[in-house]
Structures are given as C-alpha cells and as structure tokens.
Amino acid sequence: TQLLEQSPQFLSIQEGENLTVYCNSSSVFSSLQWYRQEPGEGPVLLVTVVTGGEVKKLKRLTFQFGDARKDSSLHITAAQPGDTGLYLCAGRRDPSKLTFGTGTRLQVTL
Amino acid sequence: DTAVSQTPKYLVTQMGNDKSIKCEQNLGHDTMYWYKQDSKKFLKIMFSYNNKELIINETVPNRFSPKSPDKAHLNLHINSLELGDSAVYFCASSPTRGTYGYTFGSGTRLTVV
Numbered sequence: 001t002q003l004l005e006q007s008p009q010f011l012s013i014q015e016g017e018n019l020t021v022y023c024n025s026s027s028v029f030s031s032l033q034w035y036r037q038e039p040g041e042g043p044v045l046l047v048t049v050v051t052g053g054e055v056k057k058l059k060r061l062t063f064q065f066g067d068a069r070k071d072s073s074l075h076i077t078a079a080q081p082g083d084t085g086l087y088l089c090a091g092r093r094d095p096s097k098l099t100f101g102t103g104t105r106l107q108v109t110l
Numbered sequence: 111d112t113a114v115s116q117t118p119k120y121l122v123t124q125m126g127n128d129k130s131i132k133c134e135q136n137l138g139h140d141t142m143y144w145y146k147q148d149s150k151k152f153l154k155i156m157f158s159y160n161n162k163e164l165i166i167n168e169t170v171p172n173r174f175s176p177k178s179p180d181k182a183h184l185n186l187h188i189n190s191l192e193l194g195d196s197a198v199y200f201c202a203s204s205p206t207r208g209t210y211g212y213t214f215g216s217g218t219r220l221t222v223v
Contacts, residue, residue, distance in 0.1 A: 033211055040217070043153070086151055092209065096166055097166055100154070103152065103153075105151070
C-alpha cells in the first residue's frame with residue numbers, strides 16, 4: 001500500500017504552460033517535503049511545509065500543504081525546459097523516517 | 111566538494127556474488143540512510159543510522175547488512191546477490207530526525223546479471 005500517491009504519473013507540456021502536481025494520502029503527516037530528481041542524480045530538496053494550509057513560493061513554484069496535513073500540491077507557473085525532472089513528495093510521520101510518494105515525471109518541451 | 115558521496119557509481123555483477131557500496135558525508139549530519147529506487151522510480155527506505163546506531167531496518171533481507179564505522183560513513187554490504195536486487199541505491203544524510211530535508215548522494219546503479 002502506497003502511503004503517498006502522486007498524480008499525474010507523467011506530464012508532458014510545452015514551455016510557458018502551467019501545471020499542478022498532487023500528492024495525496026489518507027494519513028496525517030507532521031511535515032511534507034518536495035524534491036526534484038534529475039537523471040543520474042539523487043533527489044534535491046525544494047521545500048518543507050509543516051503547518052496545515054501553509055503555502056510556500058519558490059520563484060515560479062508554489063507549494064501548498066493541505067489543511068488536514070494529508071495532502072499537498074505543487075503548482076508551476078510558466079514552465080521552462082529546466083523544470084524537467086522527477087518530482088517527489090515525501091511525508092514524515094515517524095521522526096526517524098521520510099516516506100516518499102510515487103513520483104511525477106515532468107517533461108517540458110520548447 | 112561533494113556533500114554525500116557514494117562509490118561506485120555503477121556496479122555490474124553476477125548472481126551469487128557479494129558486493130559493497132560505500133557512502134561518506136562531510137556535512138556533519140547525525141543521521142544517514144540507505145534508500146532503494148526501483149525501475150518505477152519509487153524510493154523506499156532500507157536502513158537508517160543515527161550516530162552509528164541502527165534505528166530503522168525496513169524488512170530488508172538479511173543478505174543486506176549496513177555498517178557505520180563512524181557517523182560520517184554508512185556502507186552497505188550485500189551477500190548472495192539476486193536478480194531482484196538490481197536497482198539504484200541512494201545514500202542520504204540529515205542533521206537530526208526533525209523536519210530537516212535529506213541530502214542525497216548521486217546513487218549507485220546495481221545490475222545483477
């Protein structure tokens with residue numbers, strides 16, 4: 001059973017389009033993180049959200065933690081080819097362990 | 111000046127062999143992890159060590175044995191390799207068990223033939 005389901009699994013869009021990636025669970029998390037992974041590399045942390053309803057912005061990326069702390073979304077405005085990669089959400093219930101989502105592969109073409 | 115470094119980057123070996131993957135971090139973090147990423151890109155935790163002490167062992171076969179000689183190193187030894195062990199293995203570290211993010215190495219692609 002996957003604790004964190006991401007949708008969509010794959011997304012192919014053109015430069016300049018907007019998109020939203022969702023991360024859903026039936027479990028409550030004390031915090032949630034988003035990572036981006038490029039081919040041949042490890043995931044790199046983008047953001048951590050802790051409070052229900054929290055919204056954080058990182059340039060063209062907007063992250064939101066659900067009010068009940070069970071879900072999160074990542075919205076990218078005016079996507080660029082450099083945004084291409086595998087986006088992973090990761091939630092923490094146990095202080096010792098981060099559980100990763102199923103991943104969303106994003107491809108942005110010119 | 112790599113923060114979390116793993117060696118080797120690629121490992122191709124035959125079934126039944128024993129192999130090791132090494133990991134070192136120079137961030138001064140207290141906690142280190144091993145994750146396995148399968149062909150569908152799902153990342154699953156295998157082990158976690160805090161200050162050289164094992165704190166998580168996620169139902170991993172006994173053929174996998176982590177060793178942490180000090181808090182900057184966490185190595186993974188695998189005995190009697192099987193085809194199903196083929197995956198990318200990532201080492202990661204974090205300052206504490208709080209809300210800090212993980213810093214990952216660049217991974218070791220293990221192929222068992």
